[in-house]
Amino acid sequence: MGRLLIFGIAALVLDVFAIVDLVVIDRSRVRAFPKIFWVIIVIAIPFIGALLWFTVGRDWGRKRGQSKVVAPDDDPEFLRSIRLDEEQQARIRKLEQELADLDDDPDTKK
Structure with a gap:
């Protein structure tokens, strides 16, 4: 009982x-x-x-519309941000080199 x-x-x-x-x-x-x-x-x-x-x-999975977790090397947004950072760093190095060249140029010195 x-x-x-x-x-x-x-x-x-x-x-x-x-x-x-x-x-x-x-x-x-x-x-x-x-x-x-x-x-x-x-x-x-x-x-x-x-x-x-x-x-x-019952659906035990994640909610529909909820984004799936993606590894950084598979995430296109993350890869794009890395590429943009690299391009920005390259532009900065180029501008620094141009400024250094202008500083070394005897024609521009007074």
């Missing part, structure tokens, strides 16, 4: 957790059926419905 009571409480807690999860989760992360059908399944088939929701119905 005690084991049945513990199983019943565990099933009730799992069902409540599944329903709360269904209510707060974004609609885009629900698979297979609309949210209302999942609520009906969880309520109609108490323990198994919650297990089905967590295994089949």
